[in-house]
Amino acid sequence: MTFARRAWSVVWKDLLVERRSKETLNALTFFSLLLLFVFQFALGPDRERLAAALPGLLWLGFVLAGLLGLGRTFVLERENDCWEGLILAPGDKSAIYVGKLAANVTLMLVVEGLILLLFAVFFNVDLGPALAGLSLVMILGTVGLAAVGTLFAAMTAQVRARELLFPVLLLPVQLPVLLGTVKATEAVLLGEPLGAAGHWLGLLAAADVIYIVTGLLTFDFLLES
């Protein structure tokens, strides 16, 4: 089986399981709605203040939902005693990484789209003109989050206190991505041309490349036992 074939089969399996059970998607959707409430209550009814903080709130929401979703990357394998199956899989295990990464990015983008819609409606923000720029930032940021998140999910899957350790490890590493995405989103929402946020987009792209390459090179080591 070629690498691409193997990766694709992982993507297909994960997305199929998700489409059938909609477990994660439903829970994350509901979580996003709850986030909206939490932000509103925590920051008060002042619409102006919320609108001004929108880029930060948006990515805070994406990161929190991402933490929950990414943390579950290997939960199926763990709960169903399939971890050994991953370990014993023949050939290049990084195909599993690519597959999981692709599935995660897809899932996260769907949830983020929902969050975006909810925020736009509730905070009465017209996202139309900014949609193309936003999409680019979201893709770059989500790939970055998922690239490290998938790797760390494998790292913490078999470790004590994994639900605690996963966010504790992921958040500090993701700070550059968070900074980049929030600043870029700010620029996009202010109607600035993409060139203004050029260095941030460059940083995100560089981060994505570094994280994916590192993930490809090190994932095998995590699945040795």
Next chain:
Amino acid sequence: MGDNWGFVLAAYALAAIVLAGYWRHLVRRERELNAPVASHPPGVPGAPPPRQR
């Protein structure tokens, strides 16, 4: 700007305490790990007890 000697002393004192504290921790742990080995009766009669460096 004034001399703020208090802050300077605080910073250096903090550094000294932290570094000395870590050093003491290392030395104490090493002593703990070496002690049971030294007090354990040697397997071979007549063999000298392990030397501390």
Next chain:
Amino acid sequence: MTRVLGWLAALALLAGLGMAFAVAPREATQGTVQRIMYVHVPSVWVAYCAFVVVFVASIAYLATRAEAADRLAHASAEVGVLFTGLTIATGSIWGKPTWGTWWTWDARLTSVAVLFVMYVGYLLLRGMIDEGERAARYSAVLGVVAALNIPLVHFSVLWWRTLHQPPSLMKPGPSSMPPVIVRALLVNFAAFALLYVYFVAKRVRLLRLEAEAGA
């Protein structure tokens, strides 16, 4: 051997203190408080070196599975976190009289804070895995990721703080450094570096003893 190292480090630290207080001149703008720089800056330089060592040792472990590499990575991370914490604390103490606040999100302090949190996470991971071999392997992967993240952290934080900021951003320390100050910095850096090597050597030995005792 380690004992010689220890004495050398102690001597160098004394020399560093001498340089910091007796030789280096009193700085014009900030006064005596600026002398904290002779602890703060060498501390952060040593911390970065420590994490580079973690990076190299982690790769070495993944390539060779040599336990010595794992022990070196572990020890260097621990001592690195120690010096990083010291950097933050001394930076904070320096900042209070200089900027009027214990904490500020200036580029250097923020970067160092992120560094601190990343490598505390590294130590936490090690603490949460009982099996020695897996702890070594997983920590090595984390050690690689964390180190590769450092330049990303540096640039993102730098741009976050300096873009659209007025150019008169106050920075600790004089902007162009007279040679005597550079010398004092270097002496202190050498002293801290020797202390780092001494600590790592002792910590590695401790790890070996712990492994032998447990085995």
